[in-house]
Amino acid sequence: MIQTVIFDMDGVIVDTEPVHHYAYHEHFKELNIDVTPEMYASYTGNSTRNIFQKLKERFDLQEDVENLILRKRHLFNEAFDTKEDLFLIEGVEDLIKDLHKNGIQLILASSASKTTIERVFNRFDLHQYFTHKVSGEDFPKSKPHPAIFEHAASLSFASKESCIVIEDSTNGIQASVSAGIFCVGYNSFHSKDQDLSKANTVVQHFNELNFEIIRDLN
Structure with missing residues (x-):
């Protein structure tokens, strides 16, 4: 689970x-x-x-x-x-709230700097949902190296086998695969130049995911 x-x-x-x-x-x-x-x-x-x-x-x-x-x-x-036209990806806020409400631990693992992560989380009031925020600037090697996801999984309340990663980039998916963590590829408009073929499963929209579906993945 x-x-x-x-x-x-x-x-x-x-x-x-x-x-x-x-x-x-x-x-x-x-x-x-x-x-x-x-x-x-x-x-x-x-x-x-x-x-x-x-x-x-x-x-x-x-x-x-x-x-x-x-x-x-x-x-x-x-x-x-x-920039005024900066919005959360469609459907992701509902997914985050649904998972959090149902007791799923949420961890951020982003290549972005800590400053950028804080800017985004402050702007969209996301701090309350995530137990940890991991920045790629703390690691000598970027995705596709698995270090960032290995560290994120080590912060989980559960085993690595009870974690999944949601990614939209070739390098991010490869990092998840190399870390041995089940990967959901998000095939957005912005992923058009990315190869999602190594993801364990791929979704086109976040309305394809909810607590019940994610709980039973892997």
Whole structure:
């Protein structure tokens, strides 16, 4: 029986990808580097630190990784605070409330920074539902490395076998699979460039999930 649900955030709880896309590409312009759409898509699920480590090596950037991260986060926070059309993914709030009401433990495991996680959780009043929030910035390797999900599962009140992950990215699903945790792939509009084939099951909308369905998965 499933007792813990581990949620990814970007693309699963809230779609901050357009804000990230804007911030990254503004920064790429400032750095005068040509990051192709294919290259950018391949970084989905990676932490900001890992992305800039890869970009620094690929484009031989002279800037320090820490400064690159700070600049991108400044651009993101500026856009996040002024963007009015930022909403939770359709149906996810009802699912979160249903699971919480029925005693399912909820844990966030996101590649996003702690600052971004706090911004999202404060804006949409989500703190009350989650026992733990795990940020990818605390791990040297990003998804598809399983470390973030292994750690999230270690925070569960139950065994790893009683956990599931909800993910929408190729890298996130691979991380869940590598961690040995049952994975629900969320096939959203924003996942169109992602490969969900390794997920144990795939849903198109969160109205396909509820407490009873999730409890009996795995």
